[in-house]
Amino acid sequence: MWRPFLVVILVITAFVTQAQQHLYPVHIDKKWGLMDVKGNLVVEPFYQAIGTFHDGVYAIVEKEGLLGVLDTTGSLIIPCQYTLMDYVGRGLFSVKTASSNWSIINTEQLLILDNMAASIEFLEDPFLSYEEITGLGLADLKKGRLLPPIFSRFRFLNNAFIIAYDEDKMQSIYDYDGNKILANNYDKIEIENNLIWAKRSGKWGAFTFKGVNVIPSDWLSYKAVGPNFYHFEDEEGQSVLYSVELNTVLLKNIKKVKVFDESHVEVLMPSGTRSLIDLAGQVVLSGKYSFITKFGANTYRVKEGDFQGILNARGTVLVPFIYHHIGNLNTSVALARKGGKYGIINFKGDVVIPVAYPQSLELNDNNARYKDTSGVLQMFRFDENGQLANNTRFSNLKSLKVRSTGKLRYGNGQPRGMTSTAISDPFQISDSLCWKFHDASSRWGLWNIQKKAYKFTPQWSSVTVLKEQGISIVKKWRENIGGTLNTGRFRLKIHEVFGVFTNVHGLPVTQMEFLDIRVSDFRLKKLKVARCVFVGGRHGIIASNGRVITRGFTYIGDFVEGKARATKKGRLLVDLEGKKKRPIGRSSTYFNGLMATCNFDNDDDPKFYRMFEKTGELYCDAAQWGYLDTFGLLNSPLKYDYAEDYSNGRSLVRKDAKWGMLDEDGNEILKPAYDNFDFLPNADRKLFFIAQNRVLHGAIDSNANIVVPVRYSKVRTYHEDRVAVKNLAGRWGFVNRRGQEVVKAKYRVAYDFSEGLAVVFDQSRWGAINPSGGMAIKPQYLKMGSFKEGKAWVHLSKGKKGYIDKNGTLLFSKRFSRLTNFKNGIARVYVRKRGWGLINTKGAYILKPKKAYEKIEAFNEHGLAKVKIGHKYRLMNEEGDLVGKRAYGKIRDFKEGFAAVRVQALSGNHLGKTNLNWMFIDTTGEVVVEEEFRQLKDFSEGRAAFTSEKSKRGYINTKGEVIVEPIYFRVEPFKDNRALVWDSYNRTGVIDTTGKVIIPVEYNRILEINKGLSLIRRNSWTYYFVHEDTKRQTPNNFTGARGFANHAAPVRVKDKWGIINEKGMELLIPKYAKIEPFKDGVANVRVNSLLGVVNLDGRVIIKPEYEYVVYVGNGLFRVEQGDQMGYLNMSGDWVWELK
Structure with a gap:
């Protein structure tokens, strides 16, 4: 007591x-x-x-x-x-x-x-x-x-x-x-x-x-099973259904039972038939159906034998058992299939569209569409009573369904590799012009529709039409059109060349002067420019109208964060010694001189496919590097020996074998002076390792402030406000966030701080120190782990191991082979030749080691651990008992109380197959979603995405019921009752948890959904916002944008950032290099790597003059400049001057 x-x-x-x-x-x-x-x-x-x-x-x-x-x-x-x-x-x-x-x-x-x-x-x-x-x-x-x-x-x-x-x-x-x-x-x-x-x-x-x-x-x-029933197993192994309210057994010899809805449970009998039972214990639907699911209000979709029908709550047949499949109710109607034909019935069971259409009949949100093989499109619309409200036919389907971009290919007189919705021959590009395929020559020509004659005779092997840009890119094969390239081992012949036509007038914008045009820059990256390679091997940039902006570069890389690294001088080289190098990414770019992008898989037949790298860098000789922006203009001068791609608004450049750093505007915030850079992520600021003379190391933040002095041989990351550093003598110590060495570097090994102590190795033994460097536990152990839950494992002598507390007191020791940290008072231990087990904080076995347990993983927040037994997995609780009755090939982590499990174990027989079906289990180990799906994603807000047999995506609820039919190309998890969905790779929309379309699936890219405002990216790589309720749009000329916070959003016009409100009005004119998201009504702004502060009205509170600014509450901002720190108020006045 x-x-x-x-x-x-x-x-x-x-x-x-x-x-x-x-x-x-x-x-x-x-x-x-x-x-x-x-x-x-x-x-x-x-x-x-x-x-x-x-x-x-x-x-x-x-x-x-x-x-x-x-x-x-x-x-x-x-x-x-x-x-x-x-x-x-x-x-x-x-x-x-x-x-x-x-x-x-x-x-x-x-x-x-x-x-x-x-x-x-x-x-x-x-x-x-x-x-x-x-x-x-x-x-x-x-x-x-x-x-x-x-x-x-x-x-x-x-x-x-x-x-x-x-x-x-x-x-x-x-x-x-x-x-x-x-x-x-x-x-x-x-x-x-x-x-x-x-x-x-x-x-x-x-x-x-x-x-x-x-x-x-x-x-x-x-x-x-819900609040009123239990599924019991008696000592004879028989399963029964028990009613809490009646305090009695209702049914015996059952197989499984689950909650059907708030008023019923569903019982599965050993014969495979199902019944519905209400809260009073009465059988609503008798046990003769193999499938029961809710259809409408007080109606049920059931399956008897091979056919499905609809019943009401009294068991009366509303729709006879004549259909092979009846879909879920879509507002007021549902698809019905009989054999290979489809039709539509309403919630009353009436047939509103005869069952006479093939599989291409589609239904979504009370609207249906059917497209026949001749190109006729038929649209049906139904009212809330499930009756046909409208029936419309479109005969000119080709012009209605043409996509904005498409590639025309030849082969046997028909386009190859095209789906039913791809662009076909002929393809109209204006009122009077179309690209037309000529069967006899297997070439494309430009056809005048009105004159019924070729404007340009068939001569091109392929055509890529970019309707958004208003141009067509044509390709022609010729013998030796580009001459030969000398790789040092081969003389390679070039046979293809590209040109550009306008779609409106059908006139050439350029000559056939390109060896390659990166169409993906237009199509996938949605840029206003694209990279190109001219005959002769030089790189350049063309605009979306086909005009050449710049040329003469030796190399132009991919656009990353709106910047592409480029070089004009020097030569790019392949391996002249004939050694095979690791290929990186596909490329169809050709270079002159000593460079060719070829694949050496077959030395006698090199292919123009790949580029090669060496230690992370392209081969180059006497090159000068810089960056181009998405307008084709130089963002930084071409003066560096090498340049890397941008990351988080920073790029690393090398000059005279020294490394420096540029900001997103191309300004040198750190002049090249260091032998090495290595990115280090940190929770507070972005940090980089730096090195001088390839020996001395330190760390800087993304504003080039030194946070760890450059005098150590190794630097790790921060833990509990301390970072471990190693001096040139090979000894470890610790530095605080201001670069001060608070623990002298004198230890041979040091672990990061954990629970206020850091484990160190000194004089051949292990111990622990406190944050000030004082010895908390004297070095005395052969090996030692970091502290977790106040305990650390230690090796005492050969074969003997145990745990100590923070005082260094030995709690217990045994002959363990392997120890793990404690979690919730339990540690997993391994004993050689006996297997894995569990112990408590006293060292007593909760679960004695068992040889069958090949591995026990860490316990999760539900007190469950995955246990590997043979080739399969089961769950174990903290008492060491196995949970559930089945083993699975894989068990994913729990999300919202459910874990997806793969039925089969992954073995050689299953590699490459798609029949590895998935289900869901709960924290008791019981299967809660019985139907096996091809793929399952984790639950989010009670919905889990699944993949159908036809590789389409939809959502189920926690009962396994299909809530959103599988009609989408791609879907994302729900957040705030909203989810992004795609019907193709570049058409995005938003739905709610019922499947209702909130924002039509027609936008190129929706980046963020926030309180009814969606951030949209257009094909032209510009941004705007759409209001969910009113569908009102903000101006769409932004080149960058972030989501709303405190009714304001940062937006970028060209290369400068400003602020707008929810109506699209400018609160702050775009003039800053960067604006961070608003928090507490203020936001940091940056000019030339220095920070300031603005408020929601766009007023500048603190001029951008400081290396570091943070709001600390009560109207105060802490600012830092070098080693000095001060405080400013909301008026920008000093409360504590820099000291």
């Missing part, structure tokens, strides 16, 4: 939150102090570190390596005298000194838990566990009671109950008031449907929250 604290707990409830004032850290002479919102110095700067204010009241501070607490008045309410400290909540702190165990104190330094615990672990608020010699106890910080230290583990259920485990894994249950509900003689305890389920001797029973037995302990397994 519970026992009181040693000290009266009234000191906790006597805690009164004091009047809070907001304080901000200031840095003077390498010491930290605090100022108020007006810039007055409240706490003198003499602390090594000041933490954030907990509950807005308490901040932990460090002075001379010891920890204490400040309040918001600046008073030191707990002196700096502890080596370790953490805030618990409610004005309580856990503290430890070098010579004592853990204690809990309040702000008046009164002891709440006095030096009793070797270790403390904070569990669910307000509980913490403490460890003594006799076991684990439980403290309640609210009520001041202790559960005696006789247990091995605790678990919490429903925010009201505590499951306590003894050393033998037997469980008991307490409420939060400390009352014991069930004694500790149960194998397992769970709570479901407001009942406590307890298992003893392999059988389950149910109890009320007062411990009264309401369902006898007679069942081998149980599963809740």
Whole structure:
């Protein structure tokens, strides 16, 4: 039973939150102090570190390596005298000194838990566990009671109950008031449907929250089916349906049962037939149907034998069993199939379109369409009563259905590789002109429709029509038109050449002067320009109207973030020594001199397909590199030895064997001075490793500020405000965020900080240090892991391993072969020749190692782990019991309480096959979506995308019912009840969770959906916003845009950023190099790598003059310039000047 604290707990409830004032850290002479919102110095700067204010009241501070607490008045309410400290909540702190165990104190330094615990672990608020010699106890910080230290583990259920485990894994249950509900003689305890389920001797029973037995302990397994039914298995292995309300067995010898809707459950019998049962236990539909699903209000679609029909709630047949398939109700009508013919019925069962059409009859949102082989399109529209409201025929289908782009090819007089919706011969490009294929010559010509004669005779082997750009690109084959290319090993002949025609007048814009035109720049990247290669091998840029913008480049790379790297001088080379190199990406570009893009798979027959690289760089000789923008203009001068593609608005360039960095405008924010760059991601700022003389390393941020001095041989990333660095002598230490070496580099190995300690290797042994570099655990172990949940695994001697706490106290040790970190008080262990098992924090086995368990993966948030048994997987709970009855080829991670599972194991017999079907299981391991799908995505907002046999995508709900029919080319997960869908690779729209089309599927690209506003990208690579309700559009001349926040959105016009409101009005004229998203009504802007601040009205609060700016609340901004830091207010006035 519970026992009181040693000290009266009234000191906790006597805690009164004091009047809070907001304080901000200031840095003077390498010491930290605090100022108020007006810039007055409240706490003198003499602390090594000041933490954030907990509950807005308490901040932990460090002075001379010891920890204490400040309040918001600046008073030191707990002196700096502890080596370790953490805030618990409610004005309580856990503290430890070098010579004592853990204690809990309040702000008046009164002891709440006095030096009793070797270790403390904070569990669910307000509980913490403490460890003594006799076991684990439980403290309640609210009520001041202790559960005696006789247990091995605790678990919490429903925010009201505590499951306590003894050393033998037997469980008991307490409420939060400390009352014991069930004694500790149960194998397992769970709570479901407001009942406590307890298992003893392999059988389950149910109890009320007062411990009264309401369902006898007679069942081998149980599963809740909604709030009113249970699926039980008795000791004879027979499954039954049990009614909670009637307290009796309704049906015996069943196979499976699931919730059908809020009023019914569906029962599957061993014979494969199904029944519906209502809440009163009455059979609604008798068990003779192999399939039952909801059709309309109080109507059901059922299958009997090979045919489907429709029944009402009384079982009366509305639609006779004459159809092989009836689709889901689409508003008021549904598709019906009889044999290979399709028709449409309404929700009453009436036939509204005869079952006489082939499979090309399509239905979506009460509209149907049918296209026959002659090109006639027939459109049907139905009213809300399911009656035919409109029937329209279109005979000129070719002109109606022509896509905006298409490629015409020849072969046997017909286009090759085209689908039924592709462009066909002839293809009309204006009122009087079309491209026409000539069978005899197998060539394309330009045909005058009115004069019925060729304007240009058939002479082109292929034509690519770009209707959006208004041009056609033609290709002609000729012998040796481009001369020969000398690769150093081969003389390669070129046989194809390209030219450009206008679509309106049918006149050539260029000569047949191109060896290649990158049509993908127009089509896929939707740029206004495209890269090209001229006869002779030089690269250039052409505009969307076919006019040449620039030429004479040796090489122009892909456009990345609106920039393409390019070089004019030098020669690109292949391997002159004949060695095979790794190919990168396909290319049909040709070069003169010593470069040819060829594939050396067959030395006697080189193909013009691929480019080659060496150590990440193209071969080049005396080149000068720079960047072109999407207008074909130079973004930076051609003066660098090499240039890499842009990433996150930054590019790396090399000059005279030294590396530097450019911003998105091509400005040098870091002159080439470093031997090496290596990108390093970080949660706060984008960081880069830098190196000098190929020996010295440091780190800079994306604004070229030095954050780690360039004097180390290795630099890692930040963990708990410390980054590990290695000096030139091979020793490791730690640097803080201001580049100061806070832990001297003297260790042979150092791990990153975790839970306030970093594991280090020194003098042939492993130990741990604190953030100030003090030795928290003396080096004494052969090997050691980082701390998790207050414990770390260690190797003591050969074959003997165990765990220690943060004091270095050995908790237990055994002859383990492999150890893992603790999670929720459980660790996975491996014992050689015995297999994997589970242990608790006392070292006792929860699950003894079993050879059958080849692997136990980490436990997830549901307390489940994947276990590999042979070639398949099962689930295991934290008690070591297998969950569910089936094994699967693969189990994906749980999302929204469900996990997709692959039925088959992946073996050599299945490689390359598509019949690897998927289902869903819940956290009990039971199959909840029985139908097997070809592919399944994870659930999002109760919907999961699936792929049909015809490779179309739709959505199902958590019952496996098809909510959105599989009619889409691609779909994305739902977010805020909206999802993006595609009907082709470049036609996007938005639907809601019912499948209703919110924004028509007709836009080139929808980038973001935010509170009814969708960000759209046009084919021409411009942006605009569409209002979901009104379909109103903002101006569409933006070259860049981001989503709305606080009713404002950053937009770019040409290369400058501004701000608009939801009506499209300019709040801030585009003039900045970058504007970050709004937060708290303000946004950072950048000019020439320096930052400033604007508000929602577009007013400049802080001029862009600082390296770093952040809003800290209460109208204050912290700014940094070099090593100095200051604060400005909303008026741009200094509150604390740079110091």
